[in-house]
Amino acid sequence: MNEETVRSIVAQVIEKFQNINMSEKQVPIAVSARHVHLSKEHMQILFGKDYELTKKADLSQPGQYAANETLTIAGRKGSIERVRVLGPVRSSTQIEISQTDAVKMGYEPPVRQSGEILNSSPCVIFGPKGSLHIEEGLIIAQRHIHMNPEDANLYGVSDGDLVTISVKSERPIQFDQVLIRVSDRYKLEMHIDTDEANAAAIHTGNSGVLIKKGFLHNE
Incomplete structure (x- = not known):
């Protein structure tokens, strides 16, 4: 068997396995648990002036991380404590919860793509240095x-x-x-x-x- 024939067979085998892999x-x-993305303005209200998030662990998506900081979020019927903040800060505050969380809080937030918070649900957020009420930003992530x-x-x-x-x-x-x-x-x-x-x-x-x-x- 000459070298050209061997290369041809090897190429066919590799292609076969690639096709098998791509057929599935x-x-x-x-699995994404409930979490909060904060704007810089809101972070300073909740944690204090000039506060910076501290990294707990990197997330799988490049540049994203879970912070050590947590918050309490509240709705009409109940609250949820120790909700993890994710970094870095964003242009707008966004809270992502599950449907089960929504029932506990007494809200019916829309299912939305991250970043699409227009006319979403309100929420009250409590931090160690302050609290705030956002008119929109609470969603169930699509x-x-x-x-x-x-x-x-x-x-x-x-x-x-x-x-x-x-x-x-x-x-x-x-x-x-x-x-x-x-x-x-x-x-x-x-x-x-x-x-x-x-x-x-x-x-x-x-x-x-x-x-x-x-x-x-x-x-």
């Missing part, structure tokens, strides 16, 4: 997948697409209308909240399979 477009999953452009090209999707993800677990489930978010700053990962994870016995580190492309988010 695996997406790692992370399940989504972070991808960089290379991932998106490989998986055949674009920013704003909605896809279906199938997850095999002790309680198999299919997630429809999963939003694709594409950026150079992202690492491949699907984010679901604790309610979604508990319903399907999913833990961070599990994975799902992208089984079909849905329709454009803005259609």
Whole structure:
């Protein structure tokens, strides 16, 4: 067997395994617990003038981290303590909770993409140095997948697409209308909240399979 034939066989084997891998477009999953993103202005109200967040641990998405700081959030019926603040600071304050949390607080926040807080639910936030009432900013985060452009090209999707993800677990489930978010700053990962994870016995580190492309988010 000559060298050219060997190279041809090796190339065919590699292509075969790549095709097998892409026939099941695996997406790692992370479970996102309730958390708060703060604006600089609101951070100083809650923690004091010129306060800076302190890092507890890096998150999977580049540049994002869990801070040591926690807050109490309150609604019409109840409150939730020790809600983790995530950094760095943002232009607007946003609080992401689960439906179970919403029932406890007495609110009906909309399911929204992160950053889309217009006409979302209000919330009261208590910090060690002060408190504030925000008129909007409380949401239930829409399940989504972070991808960089290379991932998106490989998986055949674009920013704003909605896809279906199938997850095999002790309680198999299919997630429809999963939003694709594409950026150079992202690492491949699907984010679901604790309610979604508990319903399907999913833990961070599990994975799902992208089984079909849905329709454009803005259609």
